[in-house]
Amino acid sequence: xxxxxKILFMALAVVGLASCxxxxxxxxxxxxxxxxxxxxxxxxVQSAVNGVYGTYLGRRPAYLCSFMTDxxxxxxxxxYRNVGNILFNWTxxxxxxxxxxxxxxxxxxxxxxxxxxxxxxxELMVPVPTPTQAxxxxxxxxxxxxxxxxxxxxxxxxxxxAQSAEYNAAGPGVPVMKEYxxxxxxxxxxxxxxxxxxxxxxxxxxxxxxxIPSSYTSISRLTLNAVRATQARVALWTKNWNEVVTRANxxxxxxxxxxRASYTDLWxxxxxxxxxxxxxxxRLNVTAANLGAAIGSLWQDVGTGAVQASxxxxxxxxxxxxxxxxxxxxFQVVGSxxxxxxxxxxxxxxxxxxxxxxDIKMLRSSEILLERAEAQAELNxxxxxxxxxSALRAARITGYTHTNINDKAALIQAIMDERYKxxxxxxxxxxxxxxxxxxxxxxxxxxxxxxxxxxxxxxNFRYILPIPNQEIQAxxxxxxxxxx
Numbered sequence: 324x325x326x327x328x329k330i331l332f333m334a335l336a337v338v339g340l341a342s343c344x345x346x347x348x349x350x351x352x353x354x355x356x357x358x359x360x361x362x363x364x365x366x367x368v369q370s371a372v373n374g375v376y377g378t379y380l381g382r383r384p385a386y387l388c389s390f391m392t393d394x395x396x397x398x399x400x401x402x403y404r405n406v407g408n409i410l411f412n413w414t415x416x417x418x419x420x421x422x423x424x425x426x427x428x429x430x431x432x433x434x435x436x437x438x439x440x441x442x443x444x445x446e447l448m449v450p451v452p453t454p455t456q457a458x459x460x461x462x463x464x465x466x467x468x469x470x471x472x473x474x475x476x477x478x479x480x481x482x483x484x485a486q487s488a489e490y491n492a493a494g495p496g497v498p499v500m501k502e503y504x505x506x507x508x509x510x511x512x513x514x515x516x517x518x519x520x521x522x523x524x525x526x527x528x529x530x531x532x533x534x535i536p537s538s539y540t541s542i543s544r545l546t547l548n549a550v551r552a553t554q555a556r557v558a559l560w561t562k563n564w565n566e567v568v569t570r571a572n573x574x575x576x577x578x579x580x581x582x583r584a585s586y587t588d589l590w591x592x593x594x595x596x597x598x599x600x601x602x603x604x605x606r607l608n609v610t611a612a613n614l615g616a617a618i619g620s621l622w623q624d625v626g627t628g629a630v631q632a633s634x635x636x637x638x639x640x641x642x643x644x645x646x647x648x649x650x651x652x653x654f655q656v657v658g659s660x661x662x663x664x665x666x667x668x669x670x671x672x673x674x675x676x677x678x679x680x681x682d683i684k685m686l687r688s689s690e691i692l693l694e695r696a697e698a699q700a701e702l703n704x705x706x707x708x709x710x711x712x713s714a715l716r717a718a719r720i721t722g723y724t725h726t727n728i729n730d731k732a733a734l735i736q737a738i739m740d741e742r743y744k745x746x747x748x749x750x751x752x753x754x755x756x757x758x759x760x761x762x763x764x765x766x767x768x769x770x771x772x773x774x775x776x777x778x779x780x781x782x783n784f785r786y787i788l789p790i791p792n793q794e795i796q797a798x799x800x801x802x803x804x805x806x807x
Contacts (some may be wrong), residue, residue, distance in 0.1 A: 337780035362447040365527035374767035375440045381607040381683040382618045383430045384750025390753040396769040397633040413785045438476045441469045442503040467534030471545040481520045490758040492518030513800040540599045548577045549605040552686045567698035574691045619666035619679030628669035634661040635764045646721040
């Protein structure tokens with residue numbers, strides 16, 4: 324990974340070109356040419372915004388959360404490549420290419436690159452002329468999208484690298500970037516507190532929701548509903564339970580949870596309708612040109628079908644395999660292995676043509692419904708919490724009949740268990756455990772009998788990820804998390 328004051332100027336044009344539904348023009352990357360000529364009209368602004376979306380690598384949280392926790396198992400034998408074994412074994416080696424760039428450090432690099440590009444657009448678009456009302460409206464919306472993107476990046480960085488598992492407003496967070504680095508040679512940002520990061524996140528989201536019209540419903544972009552969903556996610560992290568309920572109500576009114584009859588389509592179709600006709604609130608497009616951004620290839624190789632990781636026995640055994648529609652949608656049994664099918668699977672051999680070209684689901688209504696259930700339980704509204712949990716399960720399990728859970732702690736645990744199932748391999752599990760200060764616990768069969776990597780307690784310094792070492796070496800203002 325490059326140090327922060329260098330990665331802010333990385334050219335990620337290939338990713339930007341490939342992963343956006345809206346095609347880019349031949350505009351040169353705005354971080355490589357003089358700012359005064361980078362953006363001069365609204366077409367340039369639109370292209371620059373497309374590049375920001377294209378830079379975002381949405382599969383990294385899925386990789387982290389799955390290998391770090393209890394969603395996958397590694398294996399023995401030539402059919403397993405065990406690419407994620409460093410993360411899976413919690414053996415963080417700072418000078419390891421696999422650890423630094425492919426796993427933890429790659430997230431730091433990518434999110435700060437997206438932040439820098441979003442900040443460039445926000446500043447350089449200001450003087451761009453808007454000769455028509457359509458241009459005025461477009462400029463307003465694009466500003467809202469970039470503010471939302473800036474908020475999301477800061478929030479993701481905080482979830483990854485904050486010094487504490489649970490939110491602590493006074494504790495060390497990550498550097499906040501409200502403008503792009505104009506003097507990278509002397510750019511040495513320090514870590515802001517977690518409270519300062521959240522304040523910036525909330526301010527950006529508040530402004531964004533006033534700029535993006537409700538009539539704009541492209542799920543490949545950050546819509547008003549995506550902003551609301553992000554507000555709900557942030558409120559969950561900071562334990563602002565009333566805010567979770569308020570924002571979740573807004574989201575679910577616009578996009579209710581997908582019913583059981585059409586749920587499988589969310590995962591079997593490579594790309595979904597662009598509007599908000601499903602529960603997909605925000606997606607990142609994966610095309611033939613950027614298959615390296617696909618999630619499915621985290622688990623199997625495209626060309627050979629070699630298995631990098633398969634489904635954790637612990638996770639698989641939580642499903643009603645006969646009646647829960649998610650079981651067949653998420654998993655495929657091949658011999659003695661249960662392969663991860665949520666984003667495609669090579670069932671018998673590479674000859675089946677699977678290339679894992681499925682759009683990445685970044686925000687879904689199912690997540691928001693379970694967030695509301697958790698918040699209602701925390702607010703002691705167990706009736707409402709049970710109703711939300713029942714609604715989600717009834718939409719997934721044939722013949723489901725709900726029995727109310729009247730103990731608050733037991734109900735919250737049931738909701739967390741449902742998140743474990745519904746949101747597996749989407750980049751949630753590690754963060755769910757962190758925000759409740761819960762241990763990572765694997766069953767013995769998922770760690771090949773190695774008890775040393777069966778349980779990770781929040782008190783272990785390895786439970787918190789390190790700031791990438793090259794950042795620490797290059798920027799003395801950034802203080803490393805304890806233990807590294």
